[in-house]
Amino acid sequence: MAMAPVHIPLFYYLIVSAILFALGTIGVIVRRNAIIMFMCIELMLNAVNLSLVAFSRYLSDIGGQLMVIFVMAVAAAEVAVGLGIIVSIFRNRESINIDTLDVMKG
Amino acid sequence: MGTQILFAILAAVAVVCGIGVVVSASPVRSALNLVLVLCSVALLYLTLNASFVAAIQIIVYAGAIMVLFLFVVMILNLGSPEPLVNKLKPQTPLAVVAGLVLIGVIASVVASIPPQASGRLLPEATTGALTIGLSLFSPAWVFPFEAVSVLLLVATVGAVVLATRRAL
Numbered sequence: 431m432a433m434a435p436v437h438i439p440l441f442y443y444l445i446v447s448a449i450l451f452a453l454g455t456i457g458v459i460v461r462r463n464a465i466i467m468f469m470c471i472e473l474m475l476n477a478v479n480l481s482l483v484a485f486s487r488y489l490s491d492i493g494g495q496l497m498v499i500f501v502m503a504v505a506a507a508e509v510a511v512g513l514g515i516i517v518s519i520f521r522n523r524e525s526i527n528i529d530t531l532d533v534m535k536g
Numbered sequence: 537m538g539t540q541i542l543f544a545i546l547a548a549v550a551v552v553c554g555i556g557v558v559v560s561a562s563p564v565r566s567a568l569n570l571v572l573v574l575c576s577v578a579l580l581y582l583t584l585n586a587s588f589v590a591a592i593q594i595i596v597y598a599g600a601i602m603v604l605f606l607f608v609v610m611i612l613n614l615g616s617p618e619p620l621v622n623k624l625k626p627q628t629p630l631a632v633v634a635g636l637v638l639i640g641v642i643a644s645v646v647a648s649i650p651p652q653a654s655g656r657l658l659p660e661a662t663t664g665a666l667t668i669g670l671s672l673f674s675p676a677w678v679f680p681f682e683a684v685s686v687l688l689l690v691a692t693v694g695a696v697v698l699a700t701r702r703a704l
Contacts, residue, residue: 460628504687507691
């Protein structure tokens with residue numbers, strides 16, 4: 431080995447992950463379009479995945495990467511069911527604006 | 537040095553496109569911004585030597601999930617944004633403040649993590665599909681694995697039921 435590779439500190443990855451997570455949170459709070467809120471949830475899941483992979487590397491434990499694979503499987507299941515619900519809501523109400531969906535008095 | 541520049545570029549692309557996801561008026565633009573975020577996060581996985589997870593990220597997220605999103609956006613003809621009446625206008629600055637506070641809280645927690653010695657990094661030989669597959673079927677992880685397979689089956693059945701029912 432000629433020279434030791436330069437490692438990026440774990441801190442940097444976690445900060446990027448925190449910023450992405452906060453962006454997703456802001457999006458879920460601010461946006462009223464159900465599909466965009468869904469995308470912001472995906473953004474939050476990705477932020478968590480990034481920190482899991484970073485911990486997996488820096489704590490030398492492969493469990494973090496396995497957890498990421500489980501998170502992806504759960505996200506895929508969630509998207510399939512959630513988009514199905516959104517499509518059937520749109521069929522009934524011609525809108526996916528969250529503000530108009532008040533039958534549950536939420 | 538090259539790794540740090542690469543990390544800086546990828547992180548900047550991820551954050552800028554993440555902002556794009558939140559502020560885009562049209563769902564299609566949000567989705568395309570999200571694709572860029574997913575791709576840059578996949579490249580960040582590569583800088584962490586997690587090549588298998590990076591490949592899965594591209595295939596499952598950018599390939600399957602985002603196609604599903606775009607498909608629904610185009611089926612519902614949501615490409616042009618309807619003028620939304622935002623009942624919760626004062627919520628927007630509060631949400632930004634809450635997001636900044638969230639970043640600060642996470643950063644203060646993260647800053648208290650002791651830095652690991654670089655000798656304890658995950659070796660590159662353990663990040664391929666073979667090692668991940670073997671650890672997935674090790675006794676510690678095989679039960680979550682089977683549970684996830686049941687979950688995917690339930691989600692498939694649920695999606696079919698939701699799609700075939702004519703009126704809720």
